[in-house]
Amino acid sequence: MPQQAYRYVLCRPVPFPEVMSTFDLALIAVQSLHGDERTRLDARFASDAGKRTLAIDAGTPVGQALNQIFTGFARREFGDHAFRVERVDRVPAAAEPAGAPG
Template sequence: MSSDAYRYHFQSEIPAAEVEATLILSILGAEALHGEAQTRLDAGHAFDPKRRVVVIDAGTAVGRDLSRLFIGFLTREFGTGSFRVERVAHEPEPSPHTRVETVTT
């Protein structure tokens, strides 16, 4: 089973601190919609300031709302040309209890 995520890439002119502040504002918005506990559980996200990338897990309703808030705030604050976003699918990590076999012929 795969889960969707959105990866945001930012132009070098946008300060990383501003991107982080916009992400925090978006998280607060998600908390207002879904509650703090549910947001902490379901709004997976990562920010890499050196690579200028934010990834938001959109596999839940909370994650999708977080991504909607984030893209809305980014667009209003920095403009549509200041970043690009791509949808990525990622496979979940195998459980440590999952048995993986290699078959050789």
């Protein structure tokens, strides 16, 4: 059964490090909702600064919340046309568990 994920493709003027800072804020919000342990177990993502993409798994309630919160934060911070969202079957194989020490 395919998993669901969303890939965010950022436009050039948007600084990628700022996007990842926004992702970190969304992650904190999700940890507040679902707890650190559940977030660490269920939230997965993969970022590629070169391709200017961020893929977030949406196969769990934690992942769905992370996508919703990140989309809202990013839209408000960068604008409606700063990125596009694509549905993909899964997060790339090199995905990191969100909240894991880097």
